[in-house]
Amino acid sequence: MSRLGPVITLTAGAVLAVGLGVASITATPAADTPAVTGNNAAGNAGNTTGNTAGTNAPVAESTPEPSATPTFEESVPAAPRRADYAGRVKGNGGLIAISVRDGKAIGYFCDGRTEVWFKGDATGDELVLKGSGGAKVEAELGDGRATGRVSIGGRSWTFVAPVAKKPSGLYRASAIVRGARIRAGWIVLRDPQGGFTQVGTAFAGDEQVPVPRLDGDEPTGPVTVGGTTVYPEDVDGFIEEMR
Structure with a gap:
């Protein structure tokens, strides 16, 4: 009996110590260690520290870049075609x-x-x-x-x-006679009260000559400039030569 007493006493102390250790682990759960279960326990055992740090590291919130302030260019009205x-x-x-x-x-x-x-x-x-x-x-x-x-x-x-509506508008006539250029220009403008106002000039070479009056209703009819018959054209007939 005297020999078994210390053994029993030591055994009882060891059991008590183990029990207290288990109780301590149960009462104080690991705050930062994720639970490891099943087959992943061995593989994750060495990574517990790293995973814990990654789990609790503060996540940097991305600040959206301010959108560029739109610029509005003043549009220039186009000329009519x-x-x-x-x-x-x-x-x-x-x-x-x-x-x-x-x-x-x-x-x-x-x-x-x-x-x-x-x-x-x-x-x-x-x-x-x-x-x-x-x-x-x-x-x-x-x-x-x-x-x-x-x-x-x-x-x-x-x-x-x-805005000029036909027959109002711009007219021109030209011809070459014996090496001399005959040319004339007119502007025809319909009057609100009826009839037409027109003005023009004519040249035979460098000499200014009397300018004939166009027929307001048919301004492209033939006329005589410096003794030569010419045929006035509206602007579409000669604008390409002028541009």
Whole structure:
């Protein structure tokens, strides 16, 4: 009995210690260690520390980049592909005509004594047409008319030229006779009260000659310039030569 007493005492102490250890593990669960079950226990045993750190590391929230502020470019109104204008030049007594075709424009000013032809691009609703001797037409297109200024020989005048409907508009005639060029230009403008106002000039070579009057209802009918019969054309018949 004296020999078995210490053995029993030690055995009982060992059992008690094991029991207390089990109780301690049960009462204090691992806060950061994920549960490992089944066949993955061995494979995951060595990775417990790494997985624990990955599980609890703070996740960086991605901050969306601010969207670029959209830029709005002011759109430039396009010029009409095809348009004709004709009107009076204020304070001058002359007429002006402007015709636009597919990105190009020509113009003609005439007061019966002086004539100037103009040409330029027509890509927007504002035109700048240039003529000989520094002459220039600046016009804005819109609301069914061309409004602007014509500058010739150091002087300038304003004008308003509504859309021209046939037979109103721009006409020209030309011919070569015995080596001399015959040419004439006209602007025809229908009057609101009826009838037509027209103005033009004619030349035989470098000499200015009387200009015949066109038939308002048939402005492309033949006329005589400097003793030569010529056939006026509307703008579509000669604009390609001018551009």
